[in-house]
Structure formats: structure tokens, C-alpha cells
Amino acid sequence: MFCRPLKGFGAFEETLRSGRRVTAGPLSLTAVTMAGSDEESASVMVGVTIAKRIAPRAVVRNRVKRLLREGVRRQVAERGDQLQARRISRLILNWRQAPTSVMRLHLADVETYIADAFDKLLRAPLHRGGA
Numbered sequence: 001m002f003c004r005p006l007k008g009f010g011a012f013e014e015t016l017r018s019g020r021r022v023t024a025g026p027l028s029l030t031a032v033t034m035a036g037s038d039e040e041s042a043s044v045m046v047g048v049t050i051a052k053r054i055a056p057r058a059v060v061r062n063r064v065k066r067l068l069r070e071g072v073r074r075q076v077a078e079r080g081d082q083l084q085a086r087r088i089s090r091l092i093l094n095w096r097q098a099p100t101s102v103m104r105l106h107l108a109d110v111e112t113y114i115a116d117a118f119d120k121l122l123r124a125p126l127h128r129g130g131a
Contacts, residue, residue, distance in 0.1 A: 001080025026097030
């Protein structure tokens with residue numbers, strides 16, 4: 001299983017509106033299941049956000065987004081079978097806390113929150129959403 005960027009008009013809004021949300025520390029993860037072909041279920045569309053009011057400097061927002069993307073890639077690779085069994089097709093990760101220092105935030109810090117969020121997501125029942 002692999003990750004693709006979440007694109008398309010209204011894709012973020014639809015996912016946030018119809019998805020199941022779990023939180024782990026400063027991370028909020030929203031997931032949507034979809035019934036689709038096997039080719040579509042072989043990948044997960046991923047979107048990453050951090051608000052400008054949380055981190056006003058672009059360098060901070062970009063670093064957080066890079067770390068989140070890499071962390072979710074690793075989790076999808078590790079738990080791809082579970083995600084495919086649950087038919088999870090779209091994920092949005094929203095970071096909701098400003099880092100104290102941009103250079104003190106590392107992948108290991110972010111990965112613990114992502115792993116916790118995935119644990120919660122895979123234990124909880126999901127709502128059906130999407131087209």
C-alpha cells in the first residue's frame with residue numbers, strides 16, 4: 001500500500017465533514033472509508049495541514065508538514081494490510097500545536113503521535129463516507 005496526495009476540488013472539506021476523527025496529542029487524524037476498485041484500495045490519499053495562526057512562519061509549517069508526510073508514509077507501509085481491510089482511502093492529518101523550536105521537532109517526536117492516532121483509528125468503528 002502506498003500514499004498519494006489528496007487532491008481535487010472539495011476533497012479536504014468532504015473528508016473533514018464525512019470522516020471519522022481521532023486525536024493524539026497535537027495531532028488530529030481524519031479518515032474516510034470508500035467502496036472502490038482494488039486499484040483504488042491499493043493506495044491511500046493523504047492530506048496534511050497546519051494552520052497559519054498556529055505557526056505563522058512558513059518554514060515552521062513546511063517542516064511540520066514534511067515530518068507528518070514522512071511519518072504517515074511509514075505508518076501506511078507498516079499497517080497497509082489493516083488499512084486495506086478497513087477500506088480506508090483518505091486521511092487528513094492536522095497539526096494543532098506550535099512547536100517550541102522548529103529545529104527541535106524531529107521525526108521521532110511526530111511519529112509517536114501518528115502511531116497513537118493510527119492505533120485509535122484502527123480500533124474504532126468508521127463511518128462510511130465519500131462518493
